[in-house]
Structure formats: C-alpha cells, structure tokens
Amino acid sequence: MMSAVLWSITVLALLVSWWRNPERTGKALQVSGRSLKGLAPGLLGMVALVGLALALVPPEMLARLFTFKGVTGFAVISLVGALVTMPAPIAFPLAGSLLRVGAAPAALAAFITTLTMVGIVTAPIEISYFGRRFTFIRQALSFVAAIVIGLLMGVFL
C-alpha cells in the first residue's frame, strides 16, 4: 500500500518535472541513477544479512525473549530491536500480541524505538552516506533515547 502511494507520487512528480523542463529532469534522473548505483552494494549486503538473520532466528524464539522479566529482559529486548529491522506493519501487530502475552509496556516501547531508529544491519548503508563517525554516534544516541523513552513509558503506563 505504502509503496503504491510512493510510486504514484514519484510518477506524478516526474511528469510535472518533465512537463516543466525535460532537460533538467534528465539531469535529475542521472543523479538518481548514480546514487542507486552507489547504494547497490550496501543494499544487496543488507538484504542477504537480513535474510540470513530471519532464517537463523525464528519468530517463535523472538517471542520467547519477551517473557524475560526485569532489567535483563529490558536490555535483551532493546538489543534485539537494535539488531533487527522490521517493517512497521509487522512490528506493531507483533508488539500488540506480545503485550497480550504479558510483555512489559516499557520494554515494548524501547523495542519499537530501537526497531525503527537503530539498525545494525542498515549501518553499512548509513556509513556509505554519512561516514563511520556520524553513523556510530547517531545509532548510539538513538539507542540511549530508546532506553530513556522505555523507562519513561514504564513510569507513566
């Protein structure tokens, strides 16, 4: 669904751009093509890594992790969220069912935040754009932020 919207917007933008100035649009597409070419190695690596991780760590095992209690559970869940990147349409139903099984809301909040903000598997792509230093600091700060958000949620929920 999301990608349908994305493609429609892109095609529309491209048509408007072409209508306004075909030459400039051609230049824009050259930039896009070069960028895509530069991204390809990182993307392929990430795709293979995610496939392997999903095969080695079955969803049932992931679900079992959430039954840990206390600080250990909180830490483990945040780390899993940082490693794995999951699309939101899968992450939220999973989080909802985990909540009904008895997972702590605080841990779930930290999990969702690390899941979306921190991605060890997407790090190679981020590095290719922004360099090691930026990537490391951003991911570390986001991880800390996820812990803070989780703890605050624990206090308020």
Added chain:
Amino acid sequence: MTKLLKRYRLFLSMVAVNLLLALWNPSLAALSGAKSMSFLVEVLLIVPPVMVLMGLLDAWVPRQIVEAHLGKDAGVRGAGVAILLGTAAAGPLYAAFPIALSLQKKGARLANVVIFLGTWATIKIPMIIMESSFIGLRFALLRLAFTVPCVLAAGYLMEMMIPADTIPEMTTEQG
C-alpha cells in the same frame, strides 16, 4: 577490481556464509535465500522511487530555500520544518539517508538533518494509527510525546559532537 570486491564484501561474505550453511543444513540455507528474496522485492519496491524523488529534489529545490528553512539561521523553526518533512515521508529509514544527505549538501544544519532522520524513523501519521489500533492509543500518544524531545536532543547533541566537514562527499561519485 579489488575496489569492486571491497564494495561488495558484505554481500560476498553473506553468500559465502549461505554456501557453508547449505553444506551443513540445506533447508536452513534455502529458507535464508527465500527470506532474502522476499526482502529484496520489498526493497526494490521502495528504493528506486525514493532515488528518483531525491534526484528531482536535487534538481528543483534551490539551495537558498533549504538554507533559509533548515540552515543555521532558521533557529527553532528549522527543527519544526525538519520534523514536518520527516513525518510527511513514507518508507524505511534507509530510504531517508540519500534525501538527508542531499539536504545537508544544500545547506541544512546537521542538527536538523539528524532530527529529520529521527522523525522519519519513529513518527509517521499512518504508523501512529496502526500503533494505536494494535497496542493502544494511550501507548502511542505517550510514546510520541517522549520521542519528540529525545529526537530533538539527539539532533543538537550530534551537532555538538560532529564537525560538519567530517561527513564524506557523496561516495556515489566514485561510480
């Protein structure tokens, strides 16, 4: 040739791991391949249009506009614009990197670039609707309320820690 090998090292080492896995446990290797393929389809549905949008952004949005709204002089308003841009977008975080870099090259300050990435990752209107329907409205709104200040803090902290000139030129130029 060695440069090409180096750029593909992650992919090649993953292929090697899968081949070893195929010797030891063929069904697991097959599962890994299948999961990779379905993820590849997902990536191919998202990345090409984002790249085209990025190219158009590069060609049509003048530097002065980015500088005025996301640059040093934009102040608090710059953070607001960065948040709005982040929530309006669709797609996973790795799709945001090229757009963020292009904004940075056009004069957006680093704090605003990081704030843009943070909101892109965590705050999206369709995602909030999904989150409240699967987990609960109270949970979704509280998480939103705590996430915004954290994203802002991360943005300004990063700007203090990283001089902007340490960010490499677009690696894509190496072709």
